[in-house]
Each structure stands twice: as structure tokens, then as C-alpha cells.
Amino acid sequence: MIIPPPGASCQQPRDHWILPQTTMDYQNRVGSKFGGGGVAGGSEANVDRRERLRKLALETIDLAKDPYILRNHLGSLECRLCLTLHTNEGSYLAHTQGKKHQTNLARRAARDAKDTQLITAPAPAQSIPRKMFIKIGRPGYRVTKVRDPLTAATAGGAKEGMMVQVHLPQIKEGVLPRRRFMSAWEQKKEQPNRAYQYLIVAAEPYESIAFRIPAREIEDPDENPDWNWSHWDADTKQYSFQFMFKTLSFALYGQ
Incomplete structure (x- = not known):
């Protein structure tokens, strides 16, 4: 509400009223x-x-x-x-x-x-006790080279492999023979040579036997079970197995 200044008439126009200046x-x-x-x-x-x-x-x-x-x-x-x-x-x-x-x-x-609470001290590694038994010498064995004639005309040449027969007449009861492939740097008997690898066959109480074979890639038994197999005859105590090397074209191109 605007209050007219003192002496101003109410009939006087508001434009002529002078409002007081205030400061804070x-x-x-x-x-x-x-x-x-x-x-x-x-x-x-x-x-x-x-x-x-x-x-x-x-x-x-x-x-x-x-x-x-x-x-x-x-x-x-x-x-x-x-x-x-x-x-x-x-x-x-x-x-x-x-x-x-x-x-x-x-x-x-x-x-x-x-x-920090979740991290616990690692448990000490449990060392597997080494079996101690009297070895009775090396078993008799026979190694035969095998070849697939149907692949002779392929670019990689004929497929080659080996069949091994190990005679174990005195193998321990309940023990099955085992085999594995070992690189040249894993073994400690010979100077490492990258051109070779080793096939190890073990059966208690016999000494383990090793075969030096070319350092070529081995076929997967699941991919070609007809040419890669193993068999243990409990009656004749003979362990037989066969493995094949991958051909050059298969190893390079996965064919």
C-alpha cells in the first residue's frame, strides 16, 4: 500500500508523489x-x-x-x-x-x-611318499614300427607310429602298468636334445624302461582310436599299446 507524503492531497495524481528513500x-x-x-x-x-x-x-x-x-x-x-x-x-x-x-x-x-582375515597361511604342501620296493630288473619288450599305407599319397606322407609290447609276468597284484611321454628337458640321464622325446613305461616291481623317439606331435587317442590304443591282458601279463605321430600337413594346418 502506497501512503501519500505529508501535505499531499488524495486527489493529486500519484505520479507527483515523492516516495521517501530508505537505506539498509x-x-x-x-x-x-x-x-x-x-x-x-x-x-x-x-x-x-x-x-x-x-x-x-x-x-x-x-x-x-x-x-x-x-x-x-x-x-x-x-x-x-x-x-x-x-x-x-x-x-x-x-x-x-x-x-x-x-x-x-x-x-x-x-x-x-x-x-587380511580371509587370507590364511598356505598349508604346507603334502609330499607324496615315494614308494620303496625291491626292483627285479627290466621287463621284456618288443617295439614295432607301424605305418598307414592309405595315407602314403597325401601331402604329408604316410602316417607313422609305434606299437610297444611289454611282458610283465611278475607284476604286483592289483597294479596296472603306466606310460607317459617326457620331453628331453625332463629327463636327467642324457644331454637334452630337442630332436627327441622319451616314452616311459613303469610297472611295479620292475624298473622303468624308456624309449627315445622323435620329438613329433602325438595324435590324440580320442580323435583316432583305431590307430591309438592301449590294452592290458591280465591273463598273459602283457601290456600292449600303439600311438601315431601326426603328419606334417596335420600338424601345420590342423587338417
Whole structure:
């Protein structure tokens, strides 16, 4: 509501009324002192708080030992814990005293403590006791080279392999003979030669026998069971098996 000035007539047009000029008294506000510049607002208080935290952090924190500070190629500082970017050290130090950084530090400490509890000392490896028995010598054996004539006309040549027959009349009851292929670097009897590999046959109480064969890739028995097989005859005590080498074209191109 507009009040007419003293002496003005109500019938006088309002355009001719002169309104009094009022000014705000900044010095006599509540909580203000004369010459103090007035009460600080929220933004000024935040700036002052961050400055105080920065000065306090500079006195107590060594940035060289902070594992989470990272200076990028632009010269800015990054907090690897909170994934925040800061323009200078003061801004980063103020961030380290903030709620977000402190909360993340507490979470990280709790997670590290949990991980430490889950990590237990590894159990000592259980050494398999070596069987001790009296060896009675080497068994009798027969080795026969085999060849697939149907593959002779292929690009890789005829498929070749070996058939081994081992006679074990005194094999221990309940024991089955075993065989495995060994690289030249696994054995300790001869100087390693990359051109050869070894076929080992073992059956208790006989001594293990080894055959030196070319270092060629062996066929998978599941892929060609007709040419790669093994058989143990419990009646005649004879262990027979056959394996084939992969042809050159198969080894190179997987044909």
C-alpha cells in the first residue's frame, strides 16, 4: 500500500508523489560490530573453513607419503581413492579432511582388514611318499614300427607310429602298468636334445624302461582310436599299446 507524503492531497495524481528513500543499516544488524564489514555469508564461511583446513593439513600431512595422490600430465592433482580432481595442493589437502575422503578411508580400512582375515597361511604342501620296493630288473619288450599305407599319397606322407609290447609276468597284484611321454628337458640321464622325446613305461616291481623317439606331435587317442590304443591282458601279463605321430600337413594346418 502506497501512503501519500505529508501535505499531499488524495486527489493529486500519484505520479507527483515523492516516495521517501530508505537505506539498509548494515552496521547495526544483529551480530555485527561497527567496522566489521557485516556478517559473513555461507560461501565466505566455507572459504574460511577450507583455508583453515588447508593450513592445518599442511602442518600435519606429508604429501610425499600419501599413497592416494597422483599428479597427472596436466599438472593437476587426483585422489585415486575418491577419483576427484584438484587444481593445487591446497585443494587436495582440504579434500583429504572432508567427509567424503574420510568415509572412503574408513571403508578401505575395513575392506583391508576383512581381506587380511580371509587370507590364511598356505598349508604346507603334502609330499607324496615315494614308494620303496625291491626292483627285479627290466621287463621284456618288443617295439614295432607301424605305418598307414592309405595315407602314403597325401601331402604329408604316410602316417607313422609305434606299437610297444611289454611282458610283465611278475607284476604286483592289483597294479596296472603306466606310460607317459617326457620331453628331453625332463629327463636327467642324457644331454637334452630337442630332436627327441622319451616314452616311459613303469610297472611295479620292475624298473622303468624308456624309449627315445622323435620329438613329433602325438595324435590324440580320442580323435583316432583305431590307430591309438592301449590294452592290458591280465591273463598273459602283457601290456600292449600303439600311438601315431601326426603328419606334417596335420600338424601345420590342423587338417
